[in-house]
Amino acid sequence: MNKIGVILDLEGTLISNGEALLGSIKLLEYLMEKNIPFRIITNTVSKSCKELSFAFHNVGIDIPEIYFINPIVTVKGFLSKNHIESFWFVGSNDTKSQLGIDGKYKEIPEYIILCDFENVDCNYELLNRIFSYIHKGSKLLTMSQSKYYLSKSGPKLDTGAFCSMFENITGINSILFGKPSDKIYQEAISQMNIESSKIIAIGDDVLTDIKGGNKMSAYSILVKSGKYKKDDETKIKPNKVVENLLEIIPFLKKINNEKDVL
Known part of the structure; x- marks a missing residue:
């Protein structure tokens, strides 16, 4: 062993x-x-x-x-395990294809999943739609709470910066699936079968x-x-x-x- x-x-x-x-x-x-x-x-x-x-x-x-x-691996497992279909995925099409699941909802999604904002056409309409859904009861899931990431041209805003904004405005806490959340670590530990x-x-x-x-x-x-x-x-x-x-x-x-x- x-x-x-x-x-x-x-x-x-x-x-x-x-x-x-x-x-x-x-x-x-x-x-x-x-x-x-x-x-x-x-x-x-x-x-x-x-x-x-x-x-x-x-x-x-x-x-x-x-x-x-x-985090996509971790979120996919969460949605599948809990039989969740009512969600709105906010991210690029390439990232959405990794998830392999389409969300279904009528008026208000049960969950909003924030992902790779650097690859999303982010504008006021999008931000206000997210805010409106949270205000009406949607839960916020995020792949990252990192405020920035490093690129060849220097640091750039990451998904966590926008997530933090929604948390501050609405007073809710997002559910994190990336580091430092225990969810992504538990996935790794489970796969390796080690304490x-x-x-x-x-x-x-x-x-x-x-x-x-x-x-x-x-x-x-x-x-x-x-x-x-x-x-x-x-x-x-x-x-x-x-x-x-x-x-x-x-x-x-x-x-x-x-x-x-x-």
Whole structure:
């Protein structure tokens, strides 16, 4: 039986704008060589799990698509498990196709699902329609509460910025399916069939990766890459801080009691 399982963040931790970050390939190769269960979880929904798998192929390593989990996977399971048909999906057609389920409602949807606002033609009419439905009783589901994401041209507003606006105006709390929600972590843990206390959660963002890992009682490791800013580790304390992913391999070897620990 494996002693540990690993949950890794994607953008800013393993890759950045389509390029592998220092140590990411070697770490993934080590996990596969030692048959250590792992999952890559991301709040990114603009690419399907299949597309993410292909992106890793392009940087030099083959990771099956089943190893990737995004909020779409989690929401799809929630809708199916609870037999929910009354919902309005607010997102791009590409992302909607990942969900594979069409919402049905007459006047007011039971749920509003907010997704990839960066790919939606966002205008006053759309925002006011969402506000009106929430005001009349619709529940708000969101893929992300992140206020921004990093792009090649710099930081850009993310779905969480709009979600926060609706929460502030209406006084309701959205139901989060992306990090740091326990829902997406539970999906990964369930797939690996490992106790949360035996999970190592690795990421660059203290507000999503470290906060989410800590909530699940996982051993959290903050990587100084991507969204990391100086002294982030003082805001939400991780169990360990590393400069890059290469530093994690000796740590995992020590846990596995391997003889060639550096």
